[in-house]
Amino acid sequence: MSDTPTAHHDPEFELLIQSEPGGNRVIVRGEIDMSTADTFRTQLLQALGDGEVVLDMSELHFMDSSGVAAIDEVLRDPSAEHLTVDPHILEPVRRILEMTDMIDALSFAESDRR
Amino acid sequence: MSDTPTAHHDPEFELLIQSEPGGNRVIVRGEIDMSTADTFRTQLLQALGDGEVVLDMSELHFMDSSGVAAIDEVLRDPSAEHLTVDPHILEPVRRILEMTDMIDALSFAESDRR
């Protein structure tokens, strides 16, 4: 409602789509939980509808089972064959992906950073 | 292995199919748990393949979530439209069917006993 910058520079969740040669990079930032998992799932599926997607969670600080369920649903969609995941994953996110065996269900992209 | 009657006259689970005018009555006796739920589900689905079925649980003394899951699966099959349930249900079985809201998912037959 206002243009004035507020003290709240840290929204819980942000999703950025960057077009790259060969497809899109979907960058997720912040935290995925029940209040943000739907946006995450919907936007990711929509991006997959347009072709290859690299999911970049390198700036994601938290994910709970709502996020795991969202990925689970994305993986059930045929378009998930276009999905690869950037291997840079922060420890808390890695932990829940491992705990739920989701880590083994994902295809990891060659890292493009050095 | 032996014809001699043993002390064990009480098998955990027994399923009896009685043909009746208009269909079959499937009578289940004893206890339904993980070791007997598969037989229960398979036999019930098979009977439903032959037409109308009244499921009679009036001699069933125990059911746990394995039985609820078996009924849940049967109800997902199109042939479940031929299934009605005899309303004579013992208290322990009624309790778990109520606890899991399964009682509301079942179609009860007019009772044929007095």
Add this chain to the structure above:
Amino acid sequence: MVPGVRFEARFPAIPVAVAEVRGKASALARRCGVSEQGAHDVALAVSEAATNVVIHSGSSEIVLIVEAHDGDLHVIVADKGPGLVPRRDSPGLGLGLPIIATVSSSFESRRRDGRNEVAMVFPCPTGGIS
């Protein structure tokens, strides 16, 4: 068996053993003076916990421990597995733990003595197992 005395038994972690485990637990509950429904509640909760041991734990045995103290019946179903593990592909409907919660006064999931335990509390009207 009197208050404080502990019943413990081991069963093979196979489907047909589940009936035996719950039968033993509900028989002990009856000796605590519970109603028919009370004994059935114990049987149902123990059946769910023992089924989980067989399906999920990878343990070769189900351990049943029953103890009465402070007016409560403590029923523990233990296994040698890693504890409650998240499984995206669980074959069940996820009804087991909620059913245990519904029919017991409370339940706890914990590691103790190198075992995974589901410890359930029920009323023991007589204060001890007679």
Add this chain to the structure above:
Amino acid sequence: MVPGVRFEARFPAIPVAVAEVRGKASALARRCGVSEQGAHDVALAVSEAATNVVIHSGSSEIVLIVEAHDGDLHVIVADKGPGLVPRRDSPGLGLGLPIIATVSSSFESRRRDGRNEVAMVFPCPTGGIS
């Protein structure tokens, strides 16, 4: 806050509150001297429990209680609902309680003071919340 002192707060049972509840709990865990992973474990378990309140309990508020005693951090997520209820149609994958079990030392499901509580125990290296 010292050993024995009790932190209690109420939050509306709405999706956006879940981040606040887990943030509060993990901040208190940090003051118990836990590692980054320890604080994250608390955040994760509380997130699961608070999510369950919003999805399953029908309660209008999430109650968070944090207390340190006997070298442990006790974190309770409570609601005014009926307790863990079996739902054949649960929208979730059934990962919440197993995740709580995996990251905590133990957890208990119980009724207390007319509330449904999931009480989780974590290490508190400093023995109290500084």
